[in-house]
Amino acid sequence: MFLHVDPYPGDPILTLNEDFQKDPRTDKINLSIGIYFDEQGRLPVMDAVRQAESAMLSQIGPKPYLPMTGNPAYREAVQHLLFGADHEAVRSGRIATIQTLGGSGGLKVGGDFLKRYFPNSQVWVSDPTWDNHRAMFEGAGFQVNTYPYYDPETKGLKFDAMLSAIDALPAQSIVLLHACCHNPTGVDLNQAQWRQLIEVIQRRRLLPYLDIAYQGFGDGIEEDAFALRALADAGVSFFVANSFSKSFSLYGERVGGLSVVCPDKAQAQLVLGQLMSAVRRNYSSPPTHGSQIVARVLQTPDLRQMWESELTQMRDRIKVMRQRLYDGVVARLPGRDVRYFIDQRGMFSYTGVSPQQADALREQHGVYVLRSGRMCAAGLNANNVDRVAEAFAAVLRAG
Numbered sequence: 001m002f003l004h005v006d007p008y009p010g011d012p013i014l015t016l017n018e019d020f021q022k023d024p025r026t027d028k029i030n031l032s033i034g035i036y037f038d039e040q041g042r043l044p045v046m047d048a049v050r051q052a053e054s055a056m057l058s059q060i061g062p063k064p065y066l067p068m069t070g071n072p073a074y075r076e077a078v079q080h081l082l083f084g085a086d087h088e089a090v091r092s093g094r095i096a097t098i099q100t101l102g103g104s105g106g107l108k109v110g111g112d113f114l115k116r117y118f119p120n121s122q123v124w125v126s127d128p129t130w131d132n133h134r135a136m137f138e139g140a141g142f143q144v145n146t147y148p149y150y151d152p153e154t155k156g157l158k159f160d161a162m163l164s165a166i167d168a169l170p171a172q173s174i175v176l177l178h179a180c181c182h183n184p185t186g187v188d189l190n191q192a193q194w195r196q197l198i199e200v201i202q203r204r205r206l207l208p209y210l211d212i213a214y215q216g217f218g219d220g221i222e223e224d225a226f227a228l229r230a231l232a233d234a235g236v237s238f239f240v241a242n243s244f245s246k247s248f249s250l251y252g253e254r255v256g257g258l259s260v261v262c263p264d265k266a267q268a269q270l271v272l273g274q275l276m277s278a279v280r281r282n283y284s285s286p287p288t289h290g291s292q293i294v295a296r297v298l299q300t301p302d303l304r305q306m307w308e309s310e311l312t313q314m315r316d317r318i319k320v321m322r323q324r325l326y327d328g329v330v331a332r333l334p335g336r337d338v339r340y341f342i343d344q345r346g347m348f349s350y351t352g353v354s355p356q357q358a359d360a361l362r363e364q365h366g367v368y369v370l371r372s373g374r375m376c377a378a379g380l381n382a383n384n385v386d387r388v389a390e391a392f393a394a395v396l397r398a399g
């Protein structure tokens with residue numbers, strides 16, 4: 001019956017993370033998957049989350065299905081966090097927001113909606129992008145193309161090439177953009193570049209789809225939402241999938257959202273209805289627990305403050321580790337330009353190591369990075385950073 005089923009080659013991120021778990025070496029270091037580990041190398045339980053969950057435990061009640069759109073308090077909290085509570089688009093009701101199964105669930109539901117209502121559009125993703133973007137949109141039935149983004153020479157952004165490629169797209173092309181902390185490169189647009197890009201998007205009547213999975217890991221919660229707010233200010237209609245996996249350390253709870261910023265409230269109602277239909281066709285309705293935690297933290301002033309300061313500590317710790325890695329590699333390879341370790345932002349750094357060098361890091365040094373060369377800097381800590389610097393220096397020296 002199933003002999004024609006193709007063997008699954010595995011996922012470049014999730015399968016490598018599983019390989020890491022199976023590796024018997026006790027000194028192995030996981031810089032593969034985009035997960036924040038604390039200074040002790042543990043997956044943190046944030047204090048704000050712990051307190052919210054404790055309060056929830058004392059109020060255990062029935063667990064009915066949530067609406068197809070999800071938890072109303074959570075949906076409101078998502079809008080306020082992404083756009084600001086006082087943003088005109090929020091106040092006028094022209095954003096359709098649903099709770100989804102992580103950011104991936106948001107991307108998937110939005111992809112299904114788009115295929116139904118923009119069947120002739122094609123999707124354009126950055127070169128490179130998160131491995132799953134292409135698979136998701138191809139899975140929704142789209143042709144997926146790339147626009148220039150990362151420059152391997154400078155390990156920075158090819159902004160002019162990116163802008164002119166996007167400026168040549170047909171109207172209603174779907175342009176996937178990372179709002180901050182680009183995955184996998186850690187290379188972001190600055191605010192002036194966003195403004196230029198938004199002008200092109202508007203003029204060519206493109207349909208941006210933003211992915212924001214790392215809000216708070218770049219420059220700050222508000223700063224990292226710049227692109228979303230600038231697009232909404234400019235009156236552009238767009239999609240945004242968001243995730244709380246990293247910023248609340250709630251990976252397994254699958255807490256995310258999808259928001260569609262529309263021209264007016266009436267259109268937002270139409271879009272919301274068809275998002276509900278897409279949810280029903282996929283999984284009926286989302287789960288309760290994670291959304292209750294996030295809503296409680298974001299809407300309780302002292303918990304919110306606690307969460308913001310914990311997130312700030314996480315962001316700052318990654319920056320310190322980036323600097324220590326940079327110092328460690330430069331000390332071992334004087335004159336080598338590895339400034340990208342500190343210039344790239346968020347959890348990820350695109351290190352420029354080849355697939356063979358990534359294999360050498362893993363096999364010879366027990367240091368796991370993706371074969372694309374992506375390293376998760378949030379897996380570095382004071383105990384492992386020198387060993388990682390030593391390992392990088394060794395494979396870079398060997399060429």
Ligand code: LMR
Binds near residue numbers: 033035130132183
């Ligand atoms: C990553 O990019 O490593 C994370 O977003 C986890 C995932 O699902 O790929």
